[in-house]
Amino acid sequence: MTLKRFLTVFLAGCIFAGCLTGCGSNKAAADISVEDTEYYQKFKDDGISINVYNWGEYIPDGADGSVNINEEFTKLTGIKVNYSTYATNEELYAKLKAGAANYDIIIPSDYMISRMISEDMLEEINMDNIPNYKHIMDKFKKVEYDVEERYSVPYTWGTVGIIYDKDTVDLSEDEIDWDVLWNSEYKDDILMFDNPRDAFAIAETMLGYSLNTEDEGELRASAEKLKEQKSIVQAYVMDEIFDKMSAGEAMFAPYYAGDAVTLMSEYDNLGFVMPKSGTNLFVDAICIPKGAKQKEAAEMYINFLTEPEVALEIAEYIGYSTPNAATFELLDDEIKNDGISYPDDEYLDMHTTVFKNLSPEANKLMQDLWTEIKSDK
Amino acid sequence: MKKLSKLYVSLVLLFLYVPIFVMIVFSFNTTKSRSVLSGFTLEWYAKLFENELILKSLGNTIIIAVCASIISTLLGTLAAIGISRMGKFGKATVLGINNIPIINPEIVTGVSLMLLFVFFKARMSMEFGFTTLLIAHITFDVPYVVLNVMPKFRQMTPHIYEAAQDLGCGPFKSFIKVVLPEIMPGIISGFLMAFTFSLDDFVISYFTSGPTSQTLPITIYSMTRRKVSPEINALSTIIFVVVVIVLVVKNIMERRSLNVKKYADDDSAEIIE
Amino acid sequence: MDKKFNIGQKLVASPYIVWVAVFVVVPLLMVAYFAFFGDEGKFTLEYIKSVGQYSDIFIRSIWMAAVATIICLLISYPLAFILSRMSKKTQSTMLMIVMLPMWMNFLLRTYAWMTLLGNEGLINHLLGMIGLGPFKMLNTVGAVILGMIYNYLPYMILPLYSVMEKIDPSVLEAASDLGCNRIKAMFRVVVPLSIPGIMSGITMVFVPAISTFIISRMLGGGGNMLIGDLIEMQFLGNAYNPNLGAAISLVLMVIVLIIMAAMHQLDSSDDDRVLL
Numbered sequence: 001m002t003l004k005r006f007l008t009v010f011l012a013g014c015i016f017a018g019c020l021t022g023c024g025s026n027k028a029a030a031d032i033s034v035e036d037t038e039y040y041q042k043f044k045d046d047g048i049s050i051n052v053y054n055w056g057e058y059i060p061d062g063a064d065g066s067v068n069i070n071e072e073f074t075k076l077t078g079i080k081v082n083y084s085t086y087a088t089n090e091e092l093y094a095k096l097k098a099g100a101a102n103y104d105i106i107i108p109s110d111y112m113i114s115r116m117i118s119e120d121m122l123e124e125i126n127m128d129n130i131p132n133y134k135h136i137m138d139k140f141k142k143v144e145y146d147v148e149e150r151y152s153v154p155y156t157w158g159t160v161g162i163i164y165d166k167d168t169v170d171l172s173e174d175e176i177d178w179d180v181l182w183n184s185e186y187k188d189d190i191l192m193f194d195n196p197r198d199a200f201a202i203a204e205t206m207l208g209y210s211l212n213t214e215d216e217g218e219l220r221a222s223a224e225k226l227k228e229q230k231s232i233v234q235a236y237v238m239d240e241i242f243d244k245m246s247a248g249e250a251m252f253a254p255y256y257a258g259d260a261v262t263l264m265s266e267y268d269n270l271g272f273v274m275p276k277s278g279t280n281l282f283v284d285a286i287c288i289p290k291g292a293k294q295k296e297a298a299e300m301y302i303n304f305l306t307e308p309e310v311a312l313e314i315a316e317y318i319g320y321s322t323p324n325a326a327t328f329e330l331l332d333d334e335i336k337n338d339g340i341s342y343p344d345d346e347y348l349d350m351h352t353t354v355f356k357n358l359s360p361e362a363n364k365l366m367q368d369l370w371t372e373i374k375s376d377k
Numbered sequence: 378m379k380k381l382s383k384l385y386v387s388l389v390l391l392f393l394y395v396p397i398f399v400m401i402v403f404s405f406n407t408t409k410s411r412s413v414l415s416g417f418t419l420e421w422y423a424k425l426f427e428n429e430l431i432l433k434s435l436g437n438t439i440i441i442a443v444c445a446s447i448i449s450t451l452l453g454t455l456a457a458i459g460i461s462r463m464g465k466f467g468k469a470t471v472l473g474i475n476n477i478p479i480i481n482p483e484i485v486t487g488v489s490l491m492l493l494f495v496f497f498k499a500r501m502s503m504e505f506g507f508t509t510l511l512i513a514h515i516t517f518d519v520p521y522v523v524l525n526v527m528p529k530f531r532q533m534t535p536h537i538y539e540a541a542q543d544l545g546c547g548p549f550k551s552f553i554k555v556v557l558p559e560i561m562p563g564i565i566s567g568f569l570m571a572f573t574f575s576l577d578d579f580v581i582s583y584f585t586s587g588p589t590s591q592t593l594p595i596t597i598y599s600m601t602r603r604k605v606s607p608e609i610n611a612l613s614t615i616i617f618v619v620v621v622i623v624l625v626v627k628n629i630m631e632r633r634s635l636n637v638k639k640y641a642d643d644d645s646a647e648i649i650e
Numbered sequence: 651m652d653k654k655f656n657i658g659q660k661l662v663a664s665p666y667i668v669w670v671a672v673f674v675v676v677p678l679l680m681v682a683y684f685a686f687f688g689d690e691g692k693f694t695l696e697y698i699k700s701v702g703q704y705s706d707i708f709i710r711s712i713w714m715a716a717v718a719t720i721i722c723l724l725i726s727y728p729l730a731f732i733l734s735r736m737s738k739k740t741q742s743t744m745l746m747i748v749m750l751p752m753w754m755n756f757l758l759r760t761y762a763w764m765t766l767l768g769n770e771g772l773i774n775h776l777l778g779m780i781g782l783g784p785f786k787m788l789n790t791v792g793a794v795i796l797g798m799i800y801n802y803l804p805y806m807i808l809p810l811y812s813v814m815e816k817i818d819p820s821v822l823e824a825a826s827d828l829g830c831n832r833i834k835a836m837f838r839v840v841v842p843l844s845i846p847g848i849m850s851g852i853t854m855v856f857v858p859a860i861s862t863f864i865i866s867r868m869l870g871g872g873g874n875m876l877i878g879d880l881i882e883m884q885f886l887g888n889a890y891n892p893n894l895g896a897a898i899s900l901v902l903m904v905i906v907l908i909i910m911a912a913m914h915q916l917d918s919s920d921d922d923r924v925l926l
Contacts, residue, residue: 382728382732385728385729385732386729386732386733386744389725389729389748390747390748392800393748393751393800393803394751395766396759396762396763396766396800397751397754397759397762399762399765399766399772400758400762400765403765411765411768411770411771411772412770412771412772412774412775413775452665452666452669453666455662455663455665455666456662456663456665456666456667457663458659458662458663459659459660459661459662459663459664459666459667460663462659462660463660463663471663471667471670474670474674474675475670477674477675477678478674480853480857480906480907480910481903481906482857482858482860482861482878482902482903482906483858483861484861484863484878484881484882484899484902485681485861485881485899485902485903486677488681488881488885488895488896488899489677489678489680489681489899490673490677491885492677492680492681492684492892492896493673493676493677493680496680512673513673515669515673516669516673516674519666519669519670523666573753577753577755577756579755579756579757579864580863580864583886584885584886593755594755594757597755597757597758597761598757598864601757601761601764601868605761609758609761612758613754613755613758613761613762616754616755616758617754620750620753620754621750624746624750624753628742628743628746631742632742
């Protein structure tokens with residue numbers, strides 16, 4: 001009898017599972033055209049798969065009528081994609097450094113790429129396998145984090161600014177700068193970056209330090225500044241800001257321009273400020289980590305993401321700026337000229353700084369200080 | 378007094394159920410708002426069934442739970458047989474170690490296994506994925522099987538096994554005929570416990586899974602860290618409904634089996650008389 | 651009994667013993683190794699010492715877990731008693747209803763509270779209708795404790811119920827015949843008999859509560875870190891430092907062991923562990 005009881009429980013579970021998998025429907029194929037279909041046929045019948053580790057909300061996944069990029073890639077090449085996500089560069093670094101997983105594709109930011117290169121964590125990319133690299137704008141080539149163009153293919157770029165709720169904030173756009181995030185008038189209505197580098201950058205800007213300072217005193221002073229802010233911060237978040245800002249849970253949130261564009265397109269009450277006191281300009285680029293099992297398939301994936309039409313889908317869905325010249329041509333003028341995704345060169349030159357990798361000692365100090373800040377009462 | 382206790386029970390139940398019912402109600406809401414109801418829709422359910430990531434991780438979860446609970450039931454039952462024959466000291470030592478994964482905070486178990494698997498990976502090229510996850514699940518499941526089966530040996534009629542052998546059964550046959558039926562309830566409850574723990578585990582899986590073996594709890598975790606869609610409410614509702622069905626069926630079966638047993642007991646009592 | 655066969659039977663436990671040795675004992679030794687040996691394999695007390703910097707987090711975690719455990723006990727005790735005095739049939743149904751929420755994934759349950767407690771969440775919305783609030787509830791210490799209570803309450807109810815269920819109603823009747831009133835009977839008879847349940851309930855709530863990192867992250871807004879957050883942060887989070895993480899894990903284990911030992915001392919009876 002007991003066995004029978006168990007079987008019933010078990011069967012119920014199986015039926016549920018079967019129903020779920022059975023019900024999964026195939027979405028109508030929205031074909032994306034690629035330049036050279038032949039190129040993608042190499043592994044068609046080999047049944048291989050690649051492990052992709054990307055930021056959350058960083059690729060069209062079929063939601064809200066978008067094209068599911070990974071699915072399209074599988075359809076075109078026969079290569080399956082195991083997709084998982086992380087929230088910060090530091091999380092990605094920890095996961096790779098711990099050796100607790102094997103990935104074929106990762107998308108770190110500039111400073112993290114140089115750190116990974118210096119710690120021998122990246123595989124060299126065979127650029128011959130990435131014909132679409134020619135589409136990348138010249139200003140994103142031979143850049144400081146990868147001067148010899150050996151390890152990375154730019155995916156997106158953007159700036160960091162402040163997302164704010166126009167309904168509840170009584171300041172005009174001109175009046176908003178980083179100091180609002182320290183203004184106790186807005187206690188508990190402020191969200192803050194949940195990663196050390198971006199958080200430190202804000203404090204460093206306010207204190208007039210370089211965003212790439214390695215000076216112990218300056219780093220400690222910045223940490224003090226961040227501790228001071230802690231009592232008025234509602235929560236330390238990353239992609240949770242989508243939820244919190246759209247629901248009106250907070251007034252201010254420093255975040256990446258691309259996500260601000262996505263949010264503003266859906267919620268009219270949200271605005272974005274590019275701080276005049278200075279901010280970070282970042283490039284996120286696709287890399288292959290050391291020990292990747294499917295290097296060539298990974299290169300095919302990189303090439304696919306760099307296809308002008310694929311990159312267009314990506315740019316339009318995730319809102320980040322594209323480093324792809326052919327894609328940029330295809331963009332609507334409205335996006336090109338909105339001033340947020342593609343700020344004029346003057347702003348970029350005058351007010352933005354690119355992160356550089358810090359010395360191992362400075363990196364270690366920043367990590368320790370971050371733990372201290374987060375654990376501070 | 379009676380009224381007071383009824384009120385108290387209902388208050389506690391209210392506390393336990395309000396969050397769940399709120400999620401159920403909002404899974405049918407047309408907008409993404411979590412505080413204003415604006416209309417009825419099944420859109421989120423449709424989206425959920427199109428979400429390949431969720432379906433795939435559900436599949437992974439079930440496969441892992443089935444494999445881990447079967448293997449740990451075998452391993453644990455054999456262990457219980459062996460341990461029950463050990464001397465006092467041996468028994469105490471083994472049971473003490475058996476308790477470690479139960480007592481230890483989950484995060485420490487997860488972290489320690491992660492360190493071990495990293496060590497394996499560097500030396501034997503064992504990747505994080507299905508195997509590591511399966512090993513981790515078996516490791517935290519087995520102790521519960523052992524703890525469920527052990528007491529059955531204590532409750533067993535002493536010398537029944539020897540009696541079977543005296544009556545001419547071989548050791549193996551007397552085990553199958555006499556011992557196994559006695560410990561079966563323990564084996565089954567151990568298996569069920571292992572199965573449910575595996576289904577629901579997040580913390581240990583978080584540290585030991587790889588890119589190819591995301592389980593449902595891990596997928597749910599990454600969903601809560603991103604732009605949250607009411608799909609998550611739909612998922613909760615479905616899981617809740619399934620749990621209710623399973624438990625109700627289980628309860629009915631149990632009650633029926635209790636009744637049958639009662640009659641059977643009455644019969645045997647009559648026969649003895 | 652046939653001695654040779656007895657040895658043979660002991661041997662059937664060997665796969666298990668090997669398993670436990672490799673996957674329980676060795677990993678814990680590795681944690682200890684990481685805590686005491688740096689990158690170059692040299693013995694150092696640096697990591698264990700630096701755990702001291704985080705004593706605030708330890709104290710906060712112990713305090714929050716203790717508060718959650720006590721409230722769980724206060725809520726569960728009357729409930730378990732009421733349940734145990736119901737008719738057998740109602741008991742099993744009621745027990746199922748009480749345990750049912752526990753069967754849902756705890757991330758989903760915690761997420762549900764996130765949506766309820768927010769500034770624009772349902773509770774503040776309802777309060778707003780009668781002209782109150784909004785109150786800041788999410789991302790506070792209180793929210794984290796609430797999350798602990800909600801998630802671990804069933805772990806307290808079950809062991810309490812299973813000892814109380816065994817208390818014969820006639821014992822209570824005898825107490826009242828001997829002149830005890832209800833409350834006196836409760837304290838003189840029920841409480842002493844339910845000590846094992848209380849002890850196992852306390853450990854079953856306290857241990858997961860002190861080491862959680864999900865509840866504090868989801869309901870505490872990342873500013874109310876617990877020991878679990880600190881450990882997670884060192885291994886897979888924003889401050890990669892597995893040696894420090896291992897040292898913190900080791901200290902956490904010692905704390906848990908001390909608490910278990912203390913509970914064991916208080917509960918002198920040597921019953922089987924009350925299980926789920």
